Amino acid sequence: MKKIINTTETLIEDMLAGFLAAEKGQIIQSDNNPRVLYKKNKTPGKVGVVVGGGSGHEPLFFGLIGENFADSVAVGNIFTAPTPDTVLEAIKEADQGAGVICLFGNYAGDVLNFEVAAELAELEEIEVCNLPIIDDVASATYEKRTERRGIAGDLFVIKEVAAAASQGFSLERCHQLGQLANKRTLSIGVGIAPGTNPMNGKANFELAEDEIEFGLGIHGEPGLERMKLLPARELVEKMFVALEGELATYPEKEVIVCVNGLGSTTMMELYIINNEIQQLLSQKGLKTVDTVIGNICTTQEMAGFSITIQSLNQELAELYQVAADSPCFFKREVKQ
Template sequence: MSNHATKRLLNAPEDIVTDALAGMIAAHPDMLSLEGPTGRAVVAVDGPRANKVAVVIGGGSGHEPAFAGYVGRGLADAAAVGNVFASPGPQQVMDAARAVEGGAGVLFLYGNYTGDVMNFDMAVDACKAEGILAASVAVTDDVASAPAGHEGDRRGIAGNFFVFKIAGAAADEGRDLDGCLAAARAANAATRSMGVALTPCSMPQTGQAHFTIAPDRMEIGMGIHGEPGMRSAQLGTADDLVDELMQTILADMNANPGDRVAVLVNGLGATGLLELYVLNRRVAEVLSEREISIHRTWVGEYCTSLDMSGASVTLMRLDDDLAALLDRPCRTAALTVGCTPAPLPARRSRTARVAAQAGPTQDLSRLASEGPVTPQAFRAMMRAAAQAITDHRDWLSQLDGIIGDGDHGITMEIGWTAISRALDEAPEAETITALCHRMSAAFLDAVGASTGPLYASAFTSGGAAVADRLNLDGPAMAAWIKGMCDGILSRGGASVGDKTMIDAWLPAATAAAAAEDNPAARLQAAAEAAAEGRDRTAQIESRRGRSAKLGARSLGHVDPGAASAQLILAAMAESCPASAS
């Protein structure tokens, strides 16, 4: 871990996405607008229209020009923009979908990451609940992240460039939702990518590199969220690197003489065109030697990773339909193909349809009042948990930087800050169950990522577990902890031993159920069990989330989700009122 902070041109780190989107809209008012109450839906001014399938893409910030740079006529109709390296939440995705759907359905496209899958799946469900046809495709182009035969486990990296382009062209051509879905799937199946990192990136909030790469080393098969690569290798020549990447890509796609491909040589944020063209020279030579023709080539920054130095190579094998869709004109901030289409008539402003978020109904006269944890005490415990997360934000992000994308502490702080604001706004008489419902919505709206749906489900389930209580006694506190755990299990599907937050939450729930019969003792037992579970994660390989791609390289490192779970429980235990009275 580097001790040198990265220099950046920004105002407040927490405002970087909001400020950047405002600057983007100011630069391209003829192409883009910002719509919806979340302020994270970038919408094409010229493109969405009645009876056309709406193409909605999205993902975290930090990959510019992806994702909002591909919004415009002939490509995506809207992009949902998340925090840095974090998926947009379902409300942000729905802002985008509601703004552009024209009666023919919505096709969602995103990279295959746990948080994106969770949040976009929730948006698909929300669309269906509102009577909107919806389907989705997760891009899986990264050949380094899973072997052949397990393509569904692969990450989406720069190949989203081609999948987005094909789907947008199919929709612009007038194909129905099934036709657009088929085109996107065909593009995804035909696309392969692999990359290399020479230096790590750093989060704007911390300014610290996620991990270290020795001057004579490189990370082969890195992700686009600052994750380490599949393996470390000696830094060699550009030609040797391209040969290794191309050999892996071409073998995986079973390329043959006579094939036709589109090429993308993509910079990751801190690699200039001078070097990228050196790489492309060898890419073209390799394809020529293999008697594979190049239909089109793009060289530049199309899917970046903040300030990471490195590059990726992407090939899409073309048939006649994919080639025609690739060539179809489009006009966006980051990509223009062909002649600029004639402007469409100004589209009618749409009224956002926001589903009601009614809280649980409780008859206060029937609620059990035994126990020292009143709603006011519960609020204080939640504020203590929020403070613990803030105090340990950088440590949690450092843990995540070693085996993940380095944003866990930042993401948790954003979510718990939103919870603190929600508690400030809550009526004084609100019950613990109602507070949990409020916290669930606040966390999900603020965070997205995988953590957003997981903790939103946890708070909802925890609140439901004590819906018959006004105050919490020992058994009720244990029930709340179990409810939190059950919510995470139901949403994420992880098990003990997967190296996730469940390795802390499940032992905590078990210990709380068996502890002395008062809330403080139950919480203390839960915190101690969570600490043991957290420490055990250092001895197991990750089987879930982004770190699962690292295999044995994840050994020896504590899971950040388990670490934050322990912090929450320990802070609650310390602030829990004594039981007597």
């Protein structure tokens, strides 16, 4: 393993310091907890939006702090949920008087720690709603979809909930819209080669040279099957089949798409993948309103990618089109 770092002991602190230096005072580090970053500009009376999770998936999650986006982030150790005290501090920094909604991937440690933090916040008279994101269709069946993991679909759910908060919606309404976005956001990933944990140098899974892991999780969790590498067209077709059944349950025909690189997959490959998925969507009579291509939810230098498709209804379409600006995602205002 080769990593350009100083020491493992200061890895996260050094990373956050570099990020903050790039943001030039628009994003601030909490004086009470260095693992909490928050947006400089606040809006009294707005629902606060907290995001968070383990480090190692950059630019998630701190790359989504910004205008009409997340207000604060709770940063965990590598591949580890942020602690309850870190989440609590992020809640306090996001609180602007109308309650706080917390969004994070659906992993046991995150769920537990965000629940504990919400209970602690309630003791300080801050109303909190938690929304674990559940977009990874490979991790559980439709009948057990509340057990699904959160992967790159985090982007769309967070974007729309943050837009709702920016429009002055109540905490209850933001939570309702988040549940709607969650239900309509579907992802599946493929692993081609492992990433390594910079804290211990260990690969997060093993594959033979000619194998891929279909349905792999972002921490190296086993997928649906190990198989031989296929040409892009055949592989994307197989992935689309895993999403198509649930997509077909929605009458609306507009979708948004994210082709997410897991760390070392090249933009050339991601564009080829996008070409294939767009053709499949068109063949099924689905119109792509917007496409995001790039590294959003990564696992260090893992090779592979995920495809996320969200089926839009009118509410979600309007929220997605709200202008937003963050370090890893920018959305222009759409003029009718």
